[in-house]
Amino acid sequence: MLAWAPIVKTIERRGLAAHGAFALQDDERQGELADVATIALVGLAGRRGWAAFSGSPEAEDRGADPLDRWSRRVVGALATELGARALYPFDGPPHWPFQRWAMRAEPMHVSPLGLLIHPTEGLWRGYRGALAFAERLAVPPFRAAASACETCVARPCLSACPVGAFTGAGYDVAACAAHLGRPAGRACMAGACLARRACPVGADWAHEPAEAAFHMRAFLSARGSA
Ligand code: B12
Ligand code: SF4
Ligand code: SF4
Known part of the structure; x- marks a missing residue:
């Protein structure tokens, strides 16, 4: 089983942040996910992550969808380095169900706005991609936490x-x-x-x-x- 901590370090070296991971159930391993055992989510590492994008060639070339093109390059290279396959929130329709995945990876909850709320980052968590691993990762156990919206x-x-x-x-x-x-x-x-x-x-x-x-x-x- 692959260890989680070194994967998180590799993600962070590229200006990204690990936003949790979860194992797919056997009956979900179908179609394009047939060979996938674990999905890990990645996003920008707050303001440091934004700086990594805003200094990139994609941010300055005046082409269409610079952040999506940056994500394909950076998350794609990360996936290659880790032996995983990259999946993107902006591909589709049909879209990969990032919000449903996020709620399985971390204590994210649906807010009254439809955006998911995170216990500390509130409504500001976004996703730049997912890493689909054929192997099971030894991810830390899911720690449930109530939604801030409840109170x-x-x-x-x-x-x-x-x-x-x-x-x-x-x-x-x-x-x-x-x-x-x-x-x-x-x-x-x-x-x-x-x-x-x-x-x-x-x-x-x-x-x-x-x-x-x-x-x-x-x-x-x-x-x-x-
Ligand atoms: C289409 C889309 C839009 C559309 C329509 C959104 C809408 N509310 O109708 C438009 C273009 C308007 C839009 C706008 C924005 N979006 Co948008 N959008 C998407 C996209 C590409 C697909 C959503 C989708 O249809 N998924 C398909 C279904 C099958 O996936 P799903 O995970 O099952 O999602 C559904 C469930 O969560 C379900 N749901 C609702 N309640 C519950 C409860 C339970 C228990 C369960 C299980 C499910 C569930 O509702 C979701 C459908 O949206 C996603 C990326 C992605 N691939 O998910 C981003 C995404 C949802 N958007 C995001 C964001 C940030 C925005 C904006 C704020 C953009 C901005 N300006 O920065 C705005 C404002 C959105 C708002 N206030 O709701 C983020 C949300 C992050 C978060 N914290 O939740 C996502 C995940 C993109 C990302 N890269 O991170 N968006
Ligand atoms: S960006 Fe938000 S506050 Fe502004 S009009 Fe749209 S939904 Fe309303
Ligand atoms: S904590 Fe309150 S203000 Fe924030 S999303 Fe939930 S209901 Fe809205």
């Missing part, structure tokens, strides 16, 4: 959106994108989603302005509005 009475995330995009029925993507394309949407465009920022958990992990603006522009242009 959050005020739920400021639900009232912070200027266009009320988060209703009990889900996320109104069209209303959000329309607002972002107007001058009044500048606060979200420059500093990240106000609803996401309203959550008190993991405030230290909130994106810095350059990263926030990058993600918001990418979101809006993917919607065909920018």
